[in-house]
Amino acid sequence: MQKNEAAAGLPYDGLNPRALARALDYIRDHLCDSISLEDLAKAACISRFHFARQFRLATGLSPMEFVLNTRVEAGREILRRGELKISTLAVALGFFDQSHFTRAFRRVTGLAPRQFSRQFFGRDSRTTQQRHRPTTAKCTTEPAQMLNRSIRHRMRTRNAF
Incomplete structure (x- = not known):
């Protein structure tokens, strides 16, 4: 570890934990x-520049890859519950459209969202979605919070030595 990094309180392998926590929040x-x-x-x-470099060291992903993965994980959790149509979910999670969400989802999970729903429910997710139709398409952060906790735990255990 370089002296100036130690003096600044920065871990050798990534962002200061408080800076990372602020970014994850x-x-x-x-x-x-x-x-x-x-x-x-x-x-x-x-x-x-410093943020992008240090974030990648801390998480293993670029900041924008992390955001994309977090959105896909949130989408996957919502699809598991069968709460929204894929097109509604895509826009609610900040994707440009359903096509953008589908490409990102497939890249992260290896399956298209509809394939994931069918695999999870054993049938077309539209039937389930009709039974569990929500009143509004809200963005949920529960999956993002779980992912953020996982990264924070990894940072704490990594910096404990």
């Missing part, structure tokens, strides 16, 4: 909004 709180690298860097109170 920002992602959770704005999961359904447009999130830029600039927004995340401001939330962490560091420069964009």
Whole structure:
């Protein structure tokens, strides 16, 4: 570890835990909004370049890959519950459209959202969605919170030594 990093309180392998926590909180709180690298860097109170580099060291993903994965994980959890149509879910999670969500979902999970729903429910998810029709399409952060807790735990255990 370099002396200037130790003096600044930065872990050798990523962001300061407080800066990472601020960025993860920002992602959770704005999961359904447009999130830029600039927004995340401001939330962490560091420069964009430094944030991007240190975030990748801390999480193994670029900030935007992490945001995309977090949205897909939230979508996967909502699909498991059969609460929304895929097109509604895609827009509610901040994707441009259903096609964008489907591509991202397939890249992360290896399955298209409809295939995932069929695999999970053993039938077409539209039948389930008709029974569990929600009143509004809200963005949920429960899956994002679970993912953020997992990353925070990994940071704590990594920095314990």
